[in-house]
Amino acid sequence: MQDPTAAAPPYAGYEVGTPLADTRAPDGPLAERWNTRRFTAKLVNPANRRNRTVIVVGTGLAGGAAGATLAEQGYHVVQFCYQDSPRRAHSIAAQGGINAAKNYRNDGDSVRRLFHDTVKGGDFRSRESNVHRLAEVSTEIIDQCVAQGVPFAREYGGLLDTRSFGGVQVSRTFYARGQTGQQLLLGAYQALSRQIAAGRVEMHPRCEMLDLIVVDGRARGIVARDLVTGRIETHTADAVVLATGGYGNVFHLSTNAKNSNATAIWRAHRRGALLANPCFTQIHPTCIPRAGDHQSKLTLMSESLRNDGRIWVPRTPGDHRPPQDIPEDERDYYLERAYPAFGNLVPRDIASRAAKNVCDEGRGVGPGGQGVYLDFADAMERLGRRAVEEKYGNLFEMYERITDESPYETPMRIYPAIHYTMGGLWVDYDLQTTVPGLFAIGEANFSDHGANRLGASALMQGLADGYFILPATLGDYLASLPADLTPRAEIDDAHPDVRATVDEVADRLCALLSNNGDRSPESFQKELGELLWEECGMARDADGLRHALEEIPRLRAEFWRRIRVPGSGEAFNQSLEKAHRVSDYLELAELMCLDALHREESCGGHFRSESQTGTGEAERDDERFSYVAAWEFTGEGKPPVLHREELDFEDVRPSQRSYA
Amino acid sequence: MNAPHSTSDRTQPGATDDAETTDGAAHGTTDGAAHGATDGMELTLRIWRQPGPEEQGAMTTYRVTGISPDMSFLDMLDTLNERLIAEGDEPVAFDHDCREGICGACGMVINGQAHGPQPTTTCQLHMRHFDDGDTIDVEPWRAAAFPVIRDLVVDRGALDRVIGAGGYITAPTGSAPEAHATAVPKPAADTAFAHAECIGCGACVAACPNGAAMLFTAAKVVHLGVLPQGAPERESRVLDMVTAMDDEGFGGCTQVGACATACPKGIPFESISDMNREYLRAVRKGGRG
Numbered sequence: 001m002q003d004p005t006a007a008a009p010p011y012a013g014y015e016v017g018t019p020l021a022d023t024r025a026p027d028g029p030l031a032e033r034w035n036t037r038r039f040t041a042k043l044v045n046p047a048n049r050r051n052r053t054v055i056v057v058g059t060g061l062a063g064g065a066a067g068a069t070l071a072e073q074g075y076h077v078v079q080f081c082y083q084d085s086p087r088r089a090h091s092i093a094a095q096g097g098i099n100a101a102k103n104y105r106n107d108g109d110s111v112r113r114l115f116h117d118t119v120k121g122g123d124f125r126s127r128e129s130n131v132h133r134l135a136e137v138s139t140e141i142i143d144q145c146v147a148q149g150v151p152f153a154r155e156y157g158g159l160l161d162t163r164s165f166g167g168v169q170v171s172r173t174f175y176a177r178g179q180t181g182q183q184l185l186l187g188a189y190q191a192l193s194r195q196i197a198a199g200r201v202e203m204h205p206r207c208e209m210l211d212l213i214v215v216d217g218r219a220r221g222i223v224a225r226d227l228v229t230g231r232i233e234t235h236t237a238d239a240v241v242l243a244t245g246g247y248g249n250v251f252h253l254s255t256n257a258k259n260s261n262a263t264a265i266w267r268a269h270r271r272g273a274l275l276a277n278p279c280f281t282q283i284h285p286t287c288i289p290r291a292g293d294h295q296s297k298l299t300l301m302s303e304s305l306r307n308d309g310r311i312w313v314p315r316t317p318g319d320h321r322p323p324q325d326i327p328e329d330e331r332d333y334y335l336e337r338a339y340p341a342f343g344n345l346v347p348r349d350i351a352s353r354a355a356k357n358v359c360d361e362g363r364g365v366g367p368g369g370q371g372v373y374l375d376f377a378d379a380m381e382r383l384g385r386r387a388v389e390e391k392y393g394n395l396f397e398m399y400e401r402i403t404d405e406s407p408y409e410t411p412m413r414i415y416p417a418i419h420y421t422m423g424g425l426w427v428d429y430d431l432q433t434t435v436p437g438l439f440a441i442g443e444a445n446f447s448d449h450g451a452n453r454l455g456a457s458a459l460m461q462g463l464a465d466g467y468f469i470l471p472a473t474l475g476d477y478l479a480s481l482p483a484d485l486t487p488r489a490e491i492d493d494a495h496p497d498v499r500a501t502v503d504e505v506a507d508r509l510c511a512l513l514s515n516n517g518d519r520s521p522e523s524f525q526k527e528l529g530e531l532l533w534e535e536c537g538m539a540r541d542a543d544g545l546r547h548a549l550e551e552i553p554r555l556r557a558e559f560w561r562r563i564r565v566p567g568s569g570e571a572f573n574q575s576l577e578k579a580h581r582v583s584d585y586l587e588l589a590e591l592m593c594l595d596a597l598h599r600e601e602s603c604g605g606h607f608r609s610e611s612q613t614g615t616g617e618a619e620r621d622d623e624r625f626s627y628v629a630a631w632e633f634t635g636e637g638k639p640p641v642l643h644r645e646e647l648d649f650e651d652v653r654p655s656q657r658s659y660a
Numbered sequence: 661m662n663a664p665h666s667t668s669d670r671t672q673p674g675a676t677d678d679a680e681t682t683d684g685a686a687h688g689t690t691d692g693a694a695h696g697a698t699d700g701m702e703l704t705l706r707i708w709r710q711p712g713p714e715e716q717g718a719m720t721t722y723r724v725t726g727i728s729p730d731m732s733f734l735d736m737l738d739t740l741n742e743r744l745i746a747e748g749d750e751p752v753a754f755d756h757d758c759r760e761g762i763c764g765a766c767g768m769v770i771n772g773q774a775h776g777p778q779p780t781t782t783c784q785l786h787m788r789h790f791d792d793g794d795t796i797d798v799e800p801w802r803a804a805a806f807p808v809i810r811d812l813v814v815d816r817g818a819l820d821r822v823i824g825a826g827g828y829i830t831a832p833t834g835s836a837p838e839a840h841a842t843a844v845p846k847p848a849a850d851t852a853f854a855h856a857e858c859i860g861c862g863a864c865v866a867a868c869p870n871g872a873a874m875l876f877t878a879a880k881v882v883h884l885g886v887l888p889q890g891a892p893e894r895e896s897r898v899l900d901m902v903t904a905m906d907d908e909g910f911g912g913c914t915q916v917g918a919c920a921t922a923c924p925k926g927i928p929f930e931s932i933s934d935m936n937r938e939y940l941r942a943v944r945k946g947g948r949g
Contacts, residue, residue: 069833084755084813085820087860088763104840140836147836149829149884151853158843176853182762183856190828197824205817228809257757291730294739297759401780404730404788467833520745522738567750571712572810574753575745 024429042479049074059086062442063243064188065466071195094181097173122450123604219438246421252529254418276426276446279596284419285351317362352416373411430473441465451604517562729788764859803871818908825904864919870911878935895942
């Protein structure tokens, strides 16, 4: 390991490597490709499957579904989660719903329409073949979940209910009240539990992957830490699947679970897996603002509130009067003013940026001026309190529990927050990374959402990857392994590649524990998060990103100089867990900023202030940037290599979005 | 003693075995831990500290200052922990993750009540429900089936094993019929949902004087049992889950009802009698359906 306390110079830039192509997607008509791929994929004989071991890291929608399905197919699955139970993965917190092209409403929906909406919603930065497959598989997901007993909302006739979601004109979102993620996850968890009880899945809860074992260029296992005993363990396999979610917590304040982290994908990246579009992050406009400096987690309020709530701030900066004392003509309903056609229902990225702008002007409300009003007074007058209560009662209650303010009496305060990361490990059509034998599914990969994810599509993608896509493509890899591959039995702790990886992990943990500095892991995560939010958040520009690229290496060096981790490595030690995660954020953050700096266009969640239309809208540059940016790690402090995967659009024609 | 409270030892240790007292107000604060001591509440916390599963635990007293009423209970513990790290002490270990009341990771006994005085999870309990100057006892879940791992962290793996024994519908991926092939009457769907809301936090077990997991198990039995999809395994499910529940060392139900009072998701107490009825029905049918 390099001396980590020496400040590495900021990236001098990056090098451009050979272009990248997805060689797995078959040719032919878009609608035929998945069928073709399933047919061409080699199969593993059912009798041989039990001799193949697959590691699955993570137990959310993608990981839980994959672990259960692979075990049902007969593979020997070894699965990990850092939580105390696989049922607690952060998919559980998803509220809204899951999209599927069932067309139960007979409202003109189809696989092709869902495909189109998703490509357009992603601002034309995703792969057509992947997205089309996602739309195809969506209908099977609903069937599968219903069969498992997922209690979706139903009509009085006993059939499934659906609702509409942002950015689309059909009603294709299936839901289970405001707890769709919970119910879908419990379905996957119960299927997984059945396999665990049957001995076909070896489950390791409270066990966190800290590195990837690569032997002869192939992913062959992981190094993990048992979080209860602190023991560093090696687990080997014939293939490794990462289903470890997104990296939103690099921003410190996000709607992600507190312990969600980027270590698995970042360590895989350091071992050779390309990381794609890391700057594509989604900011959700309606979160409860933080109440003070003590807070380290933000709570989302459903986007549906913008149907009836009016967003405003005082017209004059520094106006600290209570909202009810501010007369109508001294309020600025800025979204209605700037976007008369869409008003308060502009897409997430637009609403978020506008809120930041008015707060930057000193017109924000609430503690620290980091909030805007979402006012239901007009809706109550128009619809009556009872109607508002029926629609939003449970959300109002949740808001009141957290803020101690009743939205019936005083406007809600909301503020944007980091919510989802579209970027992730680069994968081909088979969901395989650039390290053979290493697959990435769910939010951990970059595959389907381009530069912006549509509402209710994360659950769809996680389950599509886990239940249907990976189980079909993984077999092809396992069936194609060369006969002279090092047998799994020989990849033991004495194997030099395993030894080296374990030693690196042990050294890192030892460095953290023995440093005896004076700053907590939380203080570094917070400082990094504030920097990223400022320079690589809702709006980005070259100067700010360059500033961040100078600051991050400085902060990283300071981390290794001043970090303090109390306690021992051979015990349950949450400070050590956190410090290790933060050390990886300090590396990932730099690549995010570089990716944002290099992409001199605005698209989806990535808004470069230099690239906007006359009316302040995001301006894409398809000539120069219609590609996936896949980054190769070349060493600590060394410029990474950019591999471009050009995007071809055969079916959808890229166009400029407009909401004014 | 491995657990601070086994089902047979249910005294309040906080009152008797204080091990040490640290007074935060006497110490300076460092980066990130600074908090104005002039405003906000001052509280005395008596927290169960136990270094490991095999080690002796004790209540330890801490004083915290500058606690905002808008903090969640876990924010308040974060503040304490930042200070402990700054002082070179080991922070208090507690499980937590989503902090939105849905993952079920957090849970502690606060002043003798599972999740504290409000009908919600510990992460959604806010400090405005306490008063300046209060003394608050904080202990881990108490149950024989939940051994302590460290401080306030317990092993709830037994709940996962109860689910694994039968808390599922066997529907291997790919085998599902069209979703609309079977209509589910809305009342059944609503009943299923109301029971499926369980977050598996274990508060019901912690609150029960017998350390029973009846409410938890019943929630799953009813959720799956009322759906037509769950009918084929209806008998084996309840028999196997109840057997697993007993094997894991959970106690039996004596109809106290503390479980339903503590449940942050409002799982109805009646679900336990529903499960007992299901059990009896399954036994009468000769075991397997």
